[in-house]
Amino acid sequence: MAEGTLGPVSLSVFGAALKVAAKELLESFRDRQTLLYTFVLPVCMYPALFWVMVQGVLVVQGQKNARDVTVGIVAEDSTFEEARLALGTEDDEEPSGGAVATVRLTPEPAADEAERQAQMQAQMQAQMQALLEQGGDDAPDAIVVLPGAVAGTEVARVYFDSTNSRSEIARERALVSLASWADDLRTKAADERGIDPEALDPIVVRSNSVAEKKDEGALLLSLMLPMLLVIMSVLGAFFPAVDLTAGEKERGTAETTMLLPVPRTAVHLGKILAVSTSAMIATALNLLALGLSAGHLLDQLSGASGGSMVVQLPVGALMSVLPLAVLFAFFVSAMLTGVASLAASFKEGQALLGPVQMVFILPAMAATLPGLTLNTTTAWIPVVNVALAFRAMLVGDVQALPLAICALALFGAALLAIWFSIRLRSNEQVALAGETLSLGKLFSLLAPSKS
Amino acid sequence: MTESTNPGHGAAIFADGLKKTFRDPQRGVVEAVRGVDLDCQPGEIYGLLGPNGAGKTTTLRMLSTILAPTSGRAVIDGIDVAKDPLEVRRRIGFLSGSTGLYPRLTGRETLRYFGKLHGLEGDALEASIQRAIEDFDLSKFADGRCETLSTGQKQRVSIARAVVHDPPVLILDEPTTGLDIMASSDMIKFIESRREAGRCVLFSTHILSEAERLCDRIGVVYSGRMLAHGTLDELRADTGKEWLEDVFLALVQRADAEAVVTAAGASASSGESDA
Structure with a gap:
């Protein structure tokens, strides 16, 4: 008798494999551990655990949203008030979230041209770090330096401390507000010139962490x-x-x-x-x-x-x-x-x-x-x-x-x-x-x- | 320590109406032991005889404090097992098929561990270990891990473990089951030696020849009950049978017949009350 034709009904290898698989599955699903890992855990436990995690994240997010932060603004006189309105909020304006207070900061002016060039990088960073670390009720959690406010600044920069959660929150809110304000300014400028806003270069906003490595x-x-x-x-x-x-x-x-x-x-x-x-x-x-x-x-x-x-x-x-x-x-x-x-x-x-x-x-x-x-x-x-x-x-x-x-x-x-x-x-x-x-x-x- | 005032008239082991019930998810409430009475004197070997599932192991587990009795009373060397199980454990040596050796310890380490927990220390501890090694001829393998020992070697280490503190009471659950002829013979010699040393030995078995050879008295357990107990001659007189196998079967048949009569009586009285 040829292999695979043991009885009156011939079984192919695949057919036999299916029958073996059916029996093995039957045995497996009668095993409590297999049932636990195959059905109970995927269906009940992991969704429950992840639901708890999501709730935790939502709580954390809620806490973040509810925090009040202060954003320092470095801007020319002509733009400060507009920036303050764009970046700041009052408590009653944000019933579901924390308020953003603003404070005007004035970096020490550079004495000469060489210093003005240097101020662009290292000095600016150090000065912003000192301002962020100064402490006190009015101390800013993040600082927005607008273009032209300090010698050599061509783009808007948000200085923050990446190791500080308040500073991170202040940075996130400042970036959102700056993006919205930048869009408004771009649209306004395009309207004045009668052109498509897309034709204008976007206002660049960058973040700089003052945290030490x-x-x-x-x-x-x-x-x-x-x-x-x-x-x-x-x-x-x-x-x-x-x-x-x-x-x-x-x-x-x-x-x-x-x-x-x-x-x-x-x-x-x-x-x-x-x-x-x-x-x-x-x-x-x-x-x-x-x-x-x-x-x-x-x-x-x-x-x-x-x-x-x-x-x-x-x-x-x-x-x-x-x-x-x-x-x-x-x-x-x-x-x-x-x-x-x-x-x-x-x-x-x-x-x-x-x-x-x-x-x-x-x-x-x-x-x-x-x-x-x-x-x-x-x-x-x-x-x-x-x-x-x-x-x-x-x-x-x-x-x-x-x-x-x-x-x-x-x-x-x-x-x-x-x-x-x-x-x-x-x-x-x-x-x-x-x-x-x-x-x-x-x-x-x-x-x-x-x- | 809880000393009993008159625990079984000086018996080393005394049990009175010992019962054990379990709650089993499939079977509901299971009565494993339904009221066992026994007493065993110092210097006596008492055999519990019964088929598998009769309740022998459960009885011995209750006497050795592994299980707590559901009701009834058990006293070991004057100590009530329910009131002071710790002191009972100090006074017994217990050995069964399920009291395995710690496989990753050596025989010597096992003896030292049990000796220490029995309160032995210093020279007394070392002397006890050495005595056990010599008595049970363990010297060739005492420093090998228990997992590497043969069945017979393991059995000898197990016996040494059970008696390293020289207990007055020895409880053995089917001590020769699974052993070869040589190991069984060693075990029988050991049991006899304990009687000669004036110790009380209670052991269970379903090997009738063992019971006939060793036991001063025999208790026959069936369906959780003690059907009869006494010397072999007393049991012969009770049943009118000569051989222990016939004695045992007669007792079991008598118990089965009584159970049928009791069930019929209960059924009849139930029918009357229904009418």
Whole structure:
């Protein structure tokens, strides 16, 4: 009998493959993990997480919109009033957003022609930086220098500090207002001459950041490092949490551990401590490796992209992050250890912790939102608070009260997670379960007993 | 420590109406053990005999504090398992098919870990480890990771782990299951040696020859209940059978018949009340 004609009905290779595939799919879709990853996560969890992120972005955007900023204007007498009207707003004009106040600035005049030429570049930059950093209620967040206001200025320039979120907001609003004003001026000029506005050269507006290169590097690190610290901590805790719980069941040593002549709480705490230690070691080693290799890489990248920012790992700031990092490691480790305890095997433990780690990592991305800062509200939100606190510490912009709230909230979260983990693991059905427990079962285990 | 005033008249192991129910998502409430009574004296070997699923393992897990009894009372060496499970764990050595060795530790590290947690330290700890290594002939592989050991070697390390603190009570769940002839023989010798040392040994098995050879008394467990217990001669007298296999089958058939009568009675009284 020829191959492929085993019975009365001949099966082609493709037909046989389809039948095999159908059986494999049937088996796969009867597997809880496959169902979770194929249907539940795409349909429910990730949209929910991204919805939360979008809401977060909207909140941040709302906060940005609501901020009042001050724009300094450097202009000739003839254009100042018009510029003030174009750039400035009053509170009642912008009910949904923050107001833009304007202040007139007068740079020191250049003494001679040589100095006037120099003023175009370095001196102007330095003078604007000094004005932006002067502090006080009337201090500008960004400065608009109009053409002709200073010797040699042919284009409109917006000076701002790229490492300062208020200055960024002021720059964005100034650019929008300048674009609109420039269009009006162009249309008006074209009307006066009776020509098409497109025939006139557009008014050029440029942005200049007065931030020093090392501050820009610090900003970049402050955006990246908090998220990396959180991810490193979570990944560092991931495998030990599975190994010491579900892995122990798989290896047949869970019952051996239950026989240890010490209180069960001590056993559970010991496991959480071991997972936390792994998380901290992994975080420290990752940071070390990052310090040795990534600083140079980021220098190269910033150079390749046209910038020349200076990127250095802030060792001192990282040391100050340590106490919060330790608390966070306990929080993460206790949560992951508790959840992994529900699994009966290493593979199932990995599957269970996959979505859980996203619950930690996605909120940590909040630290990359430039407008979101650690304040007395955000300091209460788990994970978001620690990421923002890390960022505040890395840029040296720490306020005592939000930081204290963050530490308190993190301490509370860590205690709660440890309680959750111990309570879960103390349940003999969780400790000895031969199969992974469902969420429904988890809730019934955690619910207060009626008896 | 919770000392009982009269726990089973000096029994090393005493259980009275021990019950265990589980809530299973598929099967609902499962009564794994429905009221087991037993007592085991120091220097005695007591065998729990029963088929798979009879409730032997659950009973032993309750006695060793791995599971908490749903109701009833169990006392080990004078300590109530529900009131002071930690002290009970200090006084027992427990061994079963599911008390595996930590694969990444060596045999010596395993003994040191358990010894330390049992409160041994310094010279006393080292002496206990050395004694266990000599008693169970572990010297050739005591420093190899447990994951690299053969089944027989693992079994010997497991026994040493269970008795490194020289407990007065030893609880063994089907200790010879899965072992080859040599390892089984070693295990039987070990159980006999514990009796000679005046220790109490409670073990479960479904291997009748083992029970006949080793046990001073035998308890027959079936469907979560203790059907009968006593010496082999007492069980023979009770059933009128000579061989333990026949004794066991007679007890099981008697229990099944009683269950049918009870069910019929319950059905009849239910019918009367409906009418």
